[in-house]
Amino acid sequence: MLLDSVRSQGKIALAVASSGIAATVLHGGRTAHNMFKIPLMEYNEIRSCGIKKNSELAKLLKITSLIVWDEVVMANKNTLTALDITLRDVLENDKFMGGIVFVCAGDFRQILPVIRGGGKNEELEHCIKSSYLWEGLTKLELTENVRLKTNYVRNKSFAKKLLKLGTGESGPVYFLENFGISVKTREELVNKVYDDIENNHLNASYFEKRAIISPTNDDVDSINSMIYEKSEEEVVYNSVDTATEHDTDIQTSVFNALTSPSLPLHQLKVKIGSVLMIIRNICPPKLCNGSRIIVTNLKKNVIVGKILGGSYGGEQVLIPKITLEAQDTSVPFKRKQLPVKLSYAMTINKSQGQTFERCGLLLDSVQCLAHGQFYVACSRVTNWNSLIVYTGWEKVNDEYQLRPAINRVYKELFSGEFDSVDENLPQVTSESEASLFAQEEPELEKVEIPKEFYKLSEEDAIKMILADYDNDNSHD
Template sequence: MFKQLNHEQLQVYQSIIHSVNNKTGGIFFVYGSGGCGKTYLWGTIISKLLSQRKIVFPVASSGIAATLMPGGRTAHSRFKIPIIIDEDSSCNISHKSDISQLLKKTELIIWDEAPMQHRFAFEALDRTLCDIIKSISQDRHEKTFGGITVLLGGDFRQILPVINRAPRSEVVSASINRSRLWDESQLYLLTENMRVNKGNSEKQKEIARRFNQWVLDIGNGKIPSCTEDGDVFDDVDIEIPEEFCIKSDNFSVEEIINSTYPELLSNYKDEVYMRGRAILTPTNEIVHEVNAVILEKLPGKVHSYLSIDSAEELGESEQEFNT
């Protein structure tokens, strides 16, 4: 994994390993869009430190992101962060708990998708760690996060903290870069998108690079608005370039499927072919419609596996339990 790091990833890797080995602590923020290799970088750092028998806490703001890291958990689950939180909150971790004893020996905390978390959550963890570390070291007690190296990552162009019915200014003020901790952070940028170079031809790679740049320009606010009033925050239209559109007089779900999965019947058993493609939709209703059309194309019988949201009572005897 180390040998495949690019120059930007290697710079972050060396800074984190140096901070952990020298016990200097500090906050590091890795800012990069999707596909720039943040998750791969987390895995490389975690593997290195675990091989040295060091303790690492990999967490994420969302459950999906947490599953992508070895031993990952959501930050709220791992650090007992209150659901209802304010500027004076602290984590529900007692000094005598197992998690407290583990935190005293922790060398690194990796927190993915940090921009979508309220800044009060980071400040609560900082307050809690300083209190826990105070019992073993007065010097570390005065450092940010109790002297533990903290590596944050994410993309501010994606989801910011969700606050019900809040105006834009309130959402921005809740972000991590408005926290007192941000001034102490070291910022690293990942700009090389690792996914856009996986096309089968130079033409496909070039299209992927242009699409990637267009998406970044949207996030950076560089795409001009098509609305009559460009200052309207909640209703801004942009023009999609023709090269990224399916041009057809009879536009349908079939067109989307054929464009995304060409020669589906010849390749549907190919894992590489299936992994490299996806149809994203804004609603579950469209998901079901697209899935139904694709399933009708595939040979064989369709099997539906249904889940339930209630638990059955266990039998009183071992025989009933086994059945």
């Protein structure tokens, strides 16, 4: 409503979110990293955004009236600091965020910033409450829980239990009646979430509201492979891996064998009807990191699919091969591949911002170990019987029983005594320093489009593009 109200007055309102999935829910939303050119580097090294004073983005920011940042609790405080410093510098205004009205939304019951190799202290140190920005914000709290107003008694009970989970008032959680459906095996979990998948493998609305979530990428990959095997014939896309300037003596086969959560596989197997997640910003706000699609056609170098959910749900899109640079592997290298991964299952962190009609929670090998993960997992649904859970087994008094789930909560976040650890506002950087961290996007060549092309339907245009693309690459 805020965004529409400002835009209806002919003013500029920018909508961003900390995750790609949350961004797709906002009309015209993008990830904060994409919109503000926040560098992809270790958080402690981020000092400013890559926005030059004479750039088109800087001109846009100078006429912007409102910035909305959703899921801000997930954001590392250094990214917010970098934006504040950059806006003050670019707009030549030393007020908070360069004088632009800044609205952020979030829930401290949910997941905090992910710090590689960090623990509780590091997560708290890098959250927004530890920033000098926190004291300058006007805090507005929502006071009415819509779920508690429903006429369904079971919904009210489920909503109250969720609130207690979020603030850590409950101990180990057993999935009894009125709080999730407990299953005994992974196979049963998959069958309950994706029942009748054989007759719905091309049904976008079927997959849009279903997912299995887990804390780790390993468990997510395992579930994705299990469901993928139920599908029909596949097409295999092999990546082209190349060395960086400093590792030209390493054989290509070494790069082919390397994997990373931030990279697609070297040998990517896809079938028509597969559910995929985009792992890079391809065409924001339509296709962001975290957007999900269902595959409708497979070409030599392109995947055709329909977007699942969000503001652009149901639209047909093309996913091309792009070059990605691996930074979190033992050896840096470049991989040209389709930027997608299977997404019948996803990590709990990726699921934040979505609501499902049926959600499976897998906790048999690893429990939720970060603040807010368990609350986020359970709150992806609005009814207790939409949550299907498998926690694994444990031996108690010589008998095996289903394990309770661990709910980790940092109660310091909810106390009024949480102090900022920042001393002062960092020095405003100059344009020259900001440019050191800029991640410039290549200038696209302007193309004159013949008027008759405007009469083509989207379907005909896509057919023409695919035909030309296949002809151009027939010699590969």
